[in-house]
Amino acid sequence: MLFDTHTHLDAPQFDDDREETIQRAYDQGVTRMINIGFNRETIPTTMKLAESYDFIYAAVGWHPQDAITMKDGDMDWIAELCKHEKVVAIGEIGLDYYWDTSPKDVQHKVFRQQIGLARSLGMPISIHNRDAHEDVVRILREEKAHEVGGVMHSFSGSWEIGKMCLDMGFHLSFGGPITFKNAKQPKEVLIKTPMDRLLIETDSPYLTPHPFRGKRNESAHVKLVAEMAAELKGVDFEEISRITTQNALERFGIR
Structure with missing residues (x-):
């Protein structure tokens, strides 16, 4: 039993074979997935997926790259969707200093607003952090994110x-990069991460693990992530699968 805690199955890369891709993951033992709705376009498609498949859950939020597009009423929309039984987190939210699509001050404002919303609703958050480590940690502390916790996605x-x-x-979540030959830091961090705080993901269709690097990623490949995590932790595949799935169920409040 595997749990892909972060995927984008509604991405256009899956338009020609979405149903087959989801079935392939399920056949590989990926019995639960969280799809991420992160802007005005992907939130509705994420909700549709979650409502169409018993084993697909949703996280909804506003991505830092899209922070500048957030309008009055969007926060209320997210808050309303969080009442849905299949919505298990607010995300992905955070900061992205790699892509210059939204000014930093706007990203900070939207990030803080969503942490505040999560605290008011008692919802965990899924954090996107690219080249913004210090600011992400500082804002999480200032906004008392410890009250809800969540996941550092693709840490x-x-x-x-x-x-x-x-x-x-x-929790710290790891994906395809831990399978890369020269990914020294993610491997070292995973080894030090306590077993009860470890999650796995694909972020498909991105961050494809070895040996499929350079091709489209998909949720079935979370098995490759689990295999590498097991190797790094010195446990067997079944053990890492059981523990990471249990961690995800508890983190996201899924029965």
Whole structure:
């Protein structure tokens, strides 16, 4: 039993074979997935997927790259969707200093607003952090994100940053990069991450693991992530699958 805690099955890359891709993942033992709705276009398609498949859940939020597009009423829309039984987190939210699509001050404002919303609703948050480690940690602390906790999605920071996030009650989630030959830091951080705070994901169709790197990623490949995590942790595949699935069920409040 595997749990892909972060995927984008509604992405256009799956338009020609979405149903087959989802079935392929399920046949590989990926019995639960969380699809991420992160802007005005993907929130509705994420909700449609969650309502169409018993084993697909939803996270809804506003991506930092799209922060500048957020309008009055969008926060209320997210809050309303969080009442849905299949919505298990607010995300992905955070900061992205790699793509210059939204000014930093706007990203900060939208990030803070969504942490506040999560605290008011008691919902965990899924954090997107690209080249913004210090600011992400600082804002999480200032906005008391420890009250809800959540997931550092596709964690790419140092152990020092990871430890700060763990201390705030967050889980660290790892994907395809841990299978890359030269990905020294993510492997080291995963080894140090406590087993009860470890999650796995694909972020498909992105971050495809070895040996399929360069091709479209899909949720079935979370099995490759689990295999590498097991190797790094020195446990068997069944054990890492069981633990990461149980961690996800507890983190997202899924029965």
